[in-house]
Amino acid sequence: xxxxxxxxxxxxxxxxxxxxxxxxxxxxxxxxxxxxxxxxxxxxxxxxxxxxxxxxxxxxxxxxxxxxxxxxxxxxxxxxxxxxxxxxxxxxxxxxxxxxxxxxxxxxxxxxxxxxxxxxxxxxxxxxxxxxxxxxxxxxxxxxxxxxxxxxxxxxxxxxxxxxxxxxxxxxxxxxxxxxxxxxxxxxxxxxxxxxxxxxxxxxxxxxxxxxxxxxxxxxxxxxxxxxxxxxxxxxxxxxxxxxxxxxxxxxxxxxxxxxxxxxxxxxxxxxxxxxxxxxxxxxxxxxxxxxxxxxxxxxxxxxxxxxxxxxxxxxxxxxx
Ligand code: SF4
Ligand code: SF4
Numbered sequence: 584x585x586x587x588x589x590x591x592x593x594x595x596x597x598x599x600x601x602x603x604x605x606x607x608x609x610x611x612x613x614x615x616x617x618x619x620x621x622x623x624x625x626x627x628x629x630x631x632x633x634x635x636x637x638x639x640x641x642x643x644x645x646x647x648x649x650x651x652x653x654x655x656x657x658x659x660x661x662x663x664x665x666x667x668x669x670x671x672x673x674x675x676x677x678x679x680x681x682x683x684x685x686x687x688x689x690x691x692x693x694x695x696x697x698x699x700x701x702x703x704x705x706x707x708x709x710x711x712x713x714x715x716x717x718x719x720x721x722x723x724x725x726x727x728x729x730x731x732x733x734x735x736x737x738x739x740x741x742x743x744x745x746x747x748x749x750x751x752x753x754x755x756x757x758x759x760x761x762x763x764x765x766x767x768x769x770x771x772x773x774x775x776x777x778x779x780x781x782x783x784x785x786x787x788x789x790x791x792x793x794x795x796x797x798x799x800x801x802x803x804x805x806x807x808x809x810x811x812x813x814x815x816x817x818x819x820x821x822x823x824x825x826x827x828x829x830x831x832x833x834x835x836x837x838x839x840x841x842x843x844x845x846x847x848x849x850x851x852x853x854x855x856x857x858x859x860x861x862x863x864x865x866x867x868x869x870x871x872x873x874x875x876x877x878x879x880x881x882x883x884x885x886x887x888x889x890x891x892x893x894x895x896x897x898x899x900x901x902x903x904x
Pocket of ligand 1: 811831832833834835836837838845847848849850851852853854855
């Protein structure tokens with residue numbers, strides 16, 4: 584793994600842990616029994632109770648709604664939109680706890696079947712760009728099934744603790760004394776998530792996740808935002824390669840294509856790492872690189888005969904190494 588992939592492993596692992604521990608540590612949750620959010624241990628309400636009991640004036644109540652409701656919401660949406668505008672689905676590739684599961688199940692399925700998903704028609708090459716061999720072994724299906732059910736259960740418990748007091752849920756789980764509704768929720772959510780993680784995890788990332796689709800739509804609107812750039816001038820160097828970048832992509836994308844076809848790119852940079860490894864053997868620089876601003880136009884504006892002018896120095900010269 585290169586430095587970027589190590590950093591990404593760290594950020595997404597830490598965020599996954601945060602996703603699980605945020606409710607029990609009272610960092611963030613919505614408590615249905617109290618009917619309000621809890622943020623860093625403090626109740627986070629719109630202050631309407633004080634208005635109903637006559638303790639604050641209508642003007643103060645209005646200000647409370649703006650300061651405690653609209654402003655935080657606008658901040659979160661605004662920062663998210665700005666990040667997406669500049670860097671695309673960075674949240675998906677670097678933080679999202681669902682994408683972490685996607686990548687883990689992908690790699691386990693690859694070990695079990697040589698494919699990233701049960702819907703793939705062809706197996707991936709056994710020899711990977713880093714020189715390692717992955718020979719499909721059916722025994723890995725067992726591990727894959729355990730991981731899918733295990734992550735589904737973990738997710739179901741986490742989701743429940745975002746809604747009900749986490750102390751009560753974990754105590755009830757420990758003592759096997761869940762209420763009927765809690766048991767029904769956990770059972771149904773675990774089954775649904777197991778099916779999704781096993782058969783439809785890519786589909787969910789592509790079309791089912793509102794956060795992901797919103798990031799993609801905003802990203803598509805900015806032609807200069809960060810994209811995977813391809814050094815087309817030296818495309819002939821791909822002839823000796825088995826499309827390692829495409830095989831490395833967890834979203835089944837073709838990283839050398841135009842931006843319109845990369846709508847669901849999660850900026851995970853696995854394709855870039857793969858090309859680095861392929862080209863390293865030839866002592867040449869990668870043909871793929873994350874680019875932005877003018878260098879991004881070749882990917883974002885190239886379409887139907889449109890060939891935008893891009894700076895000469897977007898990629899490292901091949902003679903340099
Ligand atoms: S195209 Fe590259 S950066 Fe985008 S999702 Fe695929 S591997 Fe990740
Ligand atoms: S861009 Fe790199 S990894 Fe992709 S096919 Fe060409 S040489 Fe191979």
